[in-house]
Amino acid sequence: MAVVVWIVEGTWTACVDAARDRPPGDGRTVLVHITSPDTAAAARGAYASLLGRARPGHDPADRLERLAAVSADDLLDRAARRLARPCDRVERTGRAEREVVAEAEGAELLVCARDGDRSRLGPRSLGPATRFVVDHAPCPVLLVWPGSPPSPADLPPPPPH
Template sequence: MRILGCLDGTNSEQIQQAINRLVNSNEAVIGLIYVIDTRPRDEIGRKRSQLLRPLRSPMPQAERIEAAELAAAQDIFYEGKLNLPQAETIQRQGRPELEIVNTAAAWNADLIVIGTRSFQHLAPAIGPKSVGHIARFVLDHAPCPVLLVRPADSHGFPIDR
């Protein structure tokens, strides 16, 4: 079985627990993917060119941003591999939802494990637990089954009727 776990910087523990509950990690090929989202960089450049004059030398700033993103990716992979040391790491850049689906197809994944959204602390304690746009796209377009995981939430439980 080939399992692709999607890391977002906040969900490595959830992904690790889900994979470990599904299979013995020695019996499966596990890949951990992290996608550096390039949209914010592009949006910053567009806004700056619309509102202000362009920077004279944007390269040093762009290089610093890229170096920071690469360092963050390495930290996320380090955390992801703590409990899954045999996992293959796959780093991509672009739109996360497209990169996850395309990588799952190219990697011949049998299962994708993804979290609901990266900003769980913004979700209300009681009420609908919305699925973020990346998870929604992956659910709709994945070439294989998708396991959607979210952190355990004991706030407000049991619910009074």
């Protein structure tokens, strides 16, 4: 069983730091990055809508897919260097929330970060994909703040009843 760390631009350092502080059960840590196919698909659709004026071999989606792969590889490299111990690197393409849940199958722990409104405590501190992962993960989840958490003094008042 492994510790799976969801690597996302903007929050990955907090996730890697949390994973580094916890020894993996069997010595295995998996860094997983998910690339959405939506951007390339939108570019491909826009290019195709030129109604025959598009030049073959110039589809911008191909370039976007290559750039996304290079960016993901770079992010995983930086995360592996920060982790500073042997790890597996996994790059998946698809809907982030579903791919992360699938990658976490059989894991000992999944590490992910709050990615919503970080100015206050509560459910809005989770973006939709992270909320899905937290609700559907097939293993324990370590949810970290990618910075200092807000004060509990900002909690809303209790209900009047």
